[in-house]
Amino acid sequence: SEWLIVVVEAQGVFCGLFVDELLGQQQVVIKSLEANYRRVDGVSAATILGDGSVALILDIPSLVRLANQ
Amino acid sequence: MNPMEQAKIKPYSEIAQYLSFTLGQEEYGVDVLRAQEIRSWEPVSRIPNVPAYEIGVVNLRGAIVPIIDLRERFQLGATLYTSFTVVVVLQARKAEKMRVMGVVDTVSDVIDVDKALIQSVPNFGAKVSTEFINSLVSVNQRMVMLLDVDKLLKLDDVDSLKGIDYDNEA
Numbered sequence: 001s002e003w004l005i006v007v008v009e010a011q012g013v014f015c016g017l018f019v020d021e022l023l024g025q026q027q028v029v030i031k032s033l034e035a036n037y038r039r040v041d042g043v044s045a046a047t048i049l050g051d052g053s054v055a056l057i058l059d060i061p062s063l064v065r066l067a068n069q
Numbered sequence: 070m071n072p073m074e075q076a077k078i079k080p081y082s083e084i085a086q087y088l089s090f091t092l093g094q095e096e097y098g099v100d101v102l103r104a105q106e107i108r109s110w111e112p113v114s115r116i117p118n119v120p121a122y123e124i125g126v127v128n129l130r131g132a133i134v135p136i137i138d139l140r141e142r143f144q145l146g147a148t149l150y151t152s153f154t155v156v157v158v159l160q161a162r163k164a165e166k167m168r169v170m171g172v173v174d175t176v177s178d179v180i181d182v183d184k185a186l187i188q189s190v191p192n193f194g195a196k197v198s199t200e201f202i203n204s205l206v207s208v209n210q211r212m213v214m215l216l217d218v219d220k221l222l223k224l225d226d227v228d229s230l231k232g233i234d235y236d237n238e239a
Contacts, residue, residue: 036167037126037135040116048128054114 010060015067017058030057042066085182087206089213090157090173093145096213098206101179103160103218105168110154127170129158136170142221143201148172159218171221180213182206187215 005016028047033040033056044059087098113125113136122141126133136156140148148154155176161167187204203217 031133033126033133036133037116041118043116046114046126046133048131048133052128053112054126054128054133056114056116 008060010064013064015060015064017063028055028057083184085184085187087180087182087213087215088157089177089180089208090155091175091177092140092143092173095145096177096211097139097173098180098182098213098215099157099159099218100215105158105160107176108156108158108170109152110150110156110172124172129168129170132168134158134168134170136172137221138172139221140172140174148174159221161219169221180208182208182215190214 004019004022006019006022007014007016009015028049030045030047033043033046036046042059042063043056044062045057047055047057049055086101088101088104089096089098091097111127113127115125116123116135122138124136124138126135128134138148140146150172155173156170157173157176158168158170161169187206189204190202191205201216201220202214204215206213206215
């Protein structure tokens with residue numbers, strides 16, 4: 001079967017993220033997750049999309065650190 | 070004379086108001102001033118690497134608010150989420166803007182309680198771990214457990230676990 005991999009780069013390290021689906025690219029207003037909730041490893045912030053749903057913004061350096069642990 | 074009748078003839082300074090709700094067979098209460106609103110269930114965005122009772126975050130009129138499942142929190146079994154599922158928006162200490170939404174089975178009433186009739190918690194008998202229960206009160210022969218909102222809002226179980234991990238690493 002076919003897999004989708006998003007290749008990202010963080011601090012000079014390239015890595016691939018397996019994803020189910022690519023939706024698009026957009027500009028968003030970033031809302032702090034820490035101020036409203038608490039710090040979550042691998043997630044840097046959140047945003048509210050046009051349809052009202054909440055999307056999480058991944059923290060790539062933190063994800064790379066998590067993967068290396 | 071039952072507590073509600075007694076409460077009516079007491080001055081306001083001696084009455085506390087609680088929003089009561091149920092989880093399973095048990096009835097619980099939170100300070101009514103901490104309950105900001107009551108909503109119905111709406112889809113949430115799940116957060117990775119958090120305990121099962123922290124269901125995720127939702128968009129509450131442009132603010133991102135965490136939502137916790139009180140049944141899961143008290144280890145009372147899983148909740149089936151339907152459009153009839155009730156969510157109570159609770160406020161942390163007044164100075165702080167932190168809010169949290171709690172999933173409950175049903176919301177019952179706002180009860181007037183005579184502060185003198187509020188009893189401390191015994192160490193047995195409740196399915197819920199007693200750390201969240203501030204006190205107990207009997208209303209119309211029903212026992213209502215009054216919850217400590219601040220302790221419910223402390224989403225710090227994972228943080229404390231992390232502390233242990235860091236200690237082991239060191």
